[in-house]
Every structure is written in structure tokens, then in C-alpha cells.
Amino acid sequence: MGKENERIFAGLDAEWTLVCADPDHAAAVGGWLREAGVFTSGEVPSTLEGLLAALRDRDLAHGRDHSDVWLGALLREAAGEGADAQLAARVVVQAMLPGAFRMARRLMRSGRNFDEVGQTVVACLYQVVRTYPLSRRGKVAANLLLETLHWASRELKAECEPDSVEFLLPEVASNLISDDSGETPEEAAWRGVLAQQAAAKDLVGAAAEELSGARGELVELLVWAVAAGAVEAGRARVIARETREGAREEAERAGISPVAWRQRRSRTVRQLRVVAAEWVQAA
Numbered sequence: 001m002g003k004e005n006e007r008i009f010a011g012l013d014a015e016w017t018l019v020c021a022d023p024d025h026a027a028a029v030g031g032w033l034r035e036a037g038v039f040t041s042g043e044v045p046s047t048l049e050g051l052l053a054a055l056r057d058r059d060l061a062h063g064r065d066h067s068d069v070w071l072g073a074l075l076r077e078a079a080g081e082g083a084d085a086q087l088a089a090r091v092v093v094q095a096m097l098p099g100a101f102r103m104a105r106r107l108m109r110s111g112r113n114f115d116e117v118g119q120t121v122v123a124c125l126y127q128v129v130r131t132y133p134l135s136r137r138g139k140v141a142a143n144l145l146l147e148t149l150h151w152a153s154r155e156l157k158a159e160c161e162p163d164s165v166e167f168l169l170p171e172v173a174s175n176l177i178s179d180d181s182g183e184t185p186e187e188a189a190w191r192g193v194l195a196q197q198a199a200a201k202d203l204v205g206a207a208a209e210e211l212s213g214a215r216g217e218l219v220e221l222l223v224w225a226v227a228a229g230a231v232e233a234g235r236a237r238v239i240a241r242e243t244r245e246g247a248r249e250e251a252e253r254a255g256i257s258p259v260a261w262r263q264r265r266s267r268t269v270r271q272l273r274v275v276a277a278e279w280v281q282a283a
Contacts (some may be wrong), residue, residue, distance in 0.1 A: 008118040020048040036073035071140040089129045098146045122149040197223045203240040225275045
């Protein structure tokens with residue numbers, strides 16, 4: 001994807017530089033987080049860039065409970081009116097921007113312009129941030145992204161397309177995310193979405209805990225392929241079952257010879273190469 005098609009995200013990064021140039025912004029955000037117990041008085045970084053970097057480091061060290069606290073504090077401010085609410089919302093949007101970028105890429109379809117998709121995703125993210133229900137305290141980052149995906153899909157009329165995610169219920173997908181997944185919020189959120197989509201298509205061996213890394217990428221490909229009509233649902237279930245960990249040993253116990261197993265895997269690889277090429281072209 002060329003940089004000329006990523007104007008919305010480049011523009012947000014440029015705008016963020018201007019937001020960070022005002023030292024009063026860092027002081028205000030630092031004050032809110034200090035009041036919430038995220039930082040002590042001597043720990044608050046003096047710049048917004050340093051503040052977000054420190055939050056990311058602490059999220060990696062302390063997990064979702066930490067991100068729930070600081071995101072909750074900023075979302076409370078973002079729910080208000082005036083300049084402070086706008087600033088709080090902008091900080092949350094910037095923190096969620098990597099996830100929004102990946103989401104826009106995953107929502108690309110044939111005939112769509114990436115910048116238009118990105119604008120829709122970002123607009124929905126702002127809406128979700130400003131209206132987030134403060135009573136929903138757990139898995140805040142994941143819920144922000146899941147709600148954004150839900151609304152962006154509606155805006156893009158995804159329900160009219162073969163690989164729609166319109167059926168997604170954000171609260172259901174959120175429950176599929178483990179508390180200690182060790183993933184970034186956006187990847188954990190997408191894994192919850194993927195688990196629900198895989199379950200809807202009855203893909204064997206597609207439990208939520210299996211859907212990280214290469215396994216998740218394969219199941220995501222199969223979900224798309226079934227929805228797009230590139231692979232029959234029954235064949236996709238066979239592929240999902242035969243590519244999970246321990247599948248070869250199970251086949252051997254069932255009496256399938258090593259030669260037959262290699263031939264079966266070769267057919268699967270050839271089919272997946274074709275499907276993957278169609279997937280890339282569609283995106």
C-alpha cells in the first residue's frame with residue numbers, strides 16, 4: 001500500500017506533532033493520570049510523546065489491568081465538553097491509532113480506497129471514544145477497537161458483502177479475549193473477532209487460544225475464503241483440522257501413511273497459495 005493512500009493516518013501523525021508541541025497539553029493529561037493513580041508526582045513525563053511511550057511500556061509490564069486504568073481516566077475526561085474533552089479524546093485516539101490502521105487494512109475490499117476506509121475507521125473511533133460507556137470497566141482497549149470495528153463495518157455497508165462482520169457482537173468477542181494473552185490490545189481484539197467468525201463457520205480447531213501468530217493468520221484466511229466462496233466450508237474445516245498442532249500424529253494413529261499425509265498436505269498448500277493470492281488481490 002503506497003504512502004499516497006495513507007493520507008488520513010499521515011495527517012493524524014502530523015496533527016499529533018502539533019498537539020504535542022503545547023506543553024500545557026502534557027501537563028493536563030499528566031494531571032488526569034496522576035489523579036487516577038497511574039503516575040506519582042515525580043513520574044509524569046514532561047511531553048505527550050514521553051507519556052504515551054511510558055504508558056505503552058507499563059502496559060507491556062503490567063498487562064490489561066494497567067491499560068484499563070489509564071484509558072478509563074482519559075475516557076471520563078473525553079465524555080465531557082470543551083477543550084479538555086477534545087484533548088483527552090485525541091490522546092486516546094492516538095494510542096489506538098496502530099490498531100485503527102490494521103483495522104483499515106483488514107476492512108479493505110476490491111473497489112475500496114484505503115484512505116476512504118481509513119477515514120471511516122478513524123471517524124468511528126472518535127465516536128466510540130466520545131460515547132464510550134464508562135460503566136464498562138474491563139478490557140477497555142479491546143472494547144474500543146471492537147466497537148469501532150462494529151460501527152465502521154456498518155458505515156462501509158459490510159453487511160452487503162460476502163465477508164461481512166456485521167453479525168459481530170462486541171461484548172461477545174470481548175469475552176473471547178483472555179486476560180493474560182500477552183498481545184497488544186488491537187491484536188487481542190482482532191483475535192476475539194476472529195474466534196467468533198471462525199465459530200460461526202464451524203471451523204474445527206479454531207478456539208480463541210489458538211488464534212495468535214501463524215495459526216491465526218491461517219484461520220483468518222479460511223474465514224475469508226469461505227465467506228468469499230473461494231473454499232467450500234467443509235474443505236475449510238478439513239484444512240483447519242489438518243493444520244492444527246498434533247494433526248500429523250493423529251493421522252498416523254488413524255492409519256494414514258506418511259506418503260499419503262505428505263500428498264494431502266501438498267494439495268492443501270497448493271490450494272492455499274491460490275486462495276492467498278485471491279485474498280491479497282481483494283485487499
